[in-house]
Each structure stands twice: as C-alpha cells, then as structure tokens.
Amino acid sequence: MRTIIQADLQQAQHAKDLIFLLNAYACDPMGGGEPLSDYAKTHLAEALQHRPTAVAFLAYEDDQPAAFSICFEGFSTFACQPLLNIHDFAVHPAFRGKGIAKDLMRFISDVAQARGCCKLTLEVLEGNAPARALYVDQGFATYELDPAMGGAIMMQKKFA
Numbered sequence: 001m002r003t004i005i006q007a008d009l010q011q012a013q014h015a016k017d018l019i020f021l022l023n024a025y026a027c028d029p030m031g032g033g034e035p036l037s038d039y040a041k042t043h044l045a046e047a048l049q050h051r052p053t054a055v056a057f058l059a060y061e062d063d064q065p066a067a068f069s070i071c072f073e074g075f076s077t078f079a080c081q082p083l084l085n086i087h088d089f090a091v092h093p094a095f096r097g098k099g100i101a102k103d104l105m106r107f108i109s110d111v112a113q114a115r116g117c118c119k120l121t122l123e124v125l126e127g128n129a130p131a132r133a134l135y136v137d138q139g140f141a142t143y144e145l146d147p148a149m150g151g152a153i154m155m156q157k158k159f160a
Helices: 012-027 038-049 100-114 129-137
Strands: 002-006 054-061 064-076 081-091 120-122
Touching (some): 002 100, 012 038, 038 054, 064 100, 081 100, 100 129
Parallel strands (some): 081 120
Antiparallel strands (some): 002 054, 054 064
C-alpha cells in the first residue's frame, strides 16, 4: 500500500524518515556520492521547521519510507504569484521502478495548485536521464524567455 503525505517534522518518525531518505540520496551519485554530515543529520529537521516556506513530502510503500521531496515556496515577480521550488526529490534505490516518483510528483503538484502557486520549478543534472524523463512526462520543460537567448543556466556561488 502506498501513502504520500506532507511531512510534519515535529513528529519524530517523519523527521527520522526524511533524514534517512535524504542521506540515501546524498550517497547516490546523483546526490553527490557522500553521506550527509553528522551536523546535517542532527539539525536538518529542526532547521526546516524554522523556515516558514519549507515543505517536505514523504512517500511510503507498505509503511516503509520510499521517497521524499523538500520544497520551498518562492515568488514569481512576473506572475505576481507564489511558486513552489522542488529543491530535493528522490526515490530510495530499493523502491525505484514502481511509479512512486510519478505519484509523489502528482501529489506535490496538487499541493502547489491548492496553495495558489503559478508553477513548480526544479533543477536536474544533465546526466540524470531517468529524472529528466520523469520531469518531462510530468509536464516540466526547460526555461527560456526568448529562444534566441537560450535556456536558463543554474549557477551557484559557494561560501566556505
């Protein structure tokens, strides 16, 4: 039986399941290939609770944590409406190929629409073909304003 919920990180089991799944994702090559730091494992659930725009989702298969997403509400200035950014999204390796990702993505989409969001946004590695296929299947497309200017490029500036 599959269950998908918006996580309540004040509930110890939800927090534990989220950290378990995020750590599995972090260990995957698509998540960087290294486990979460002890600091992140200890403090992430509480830190997310202090971020009013954060929302986490958990998918369970037969009561086992199978997939998760951590999202943050943002704002589209052009649309003058909120948007929901999917910051993390992953299915535990033991549960891949069962359609959980599609169900979780539909659930997130429904929540975003219920919140009045004008769109969902996310980033994906170019080489992550399964994720890219899922996102295209779910209606995502690359972002561009003018084809002559090309698509948007995700960039970052890290601080030590």
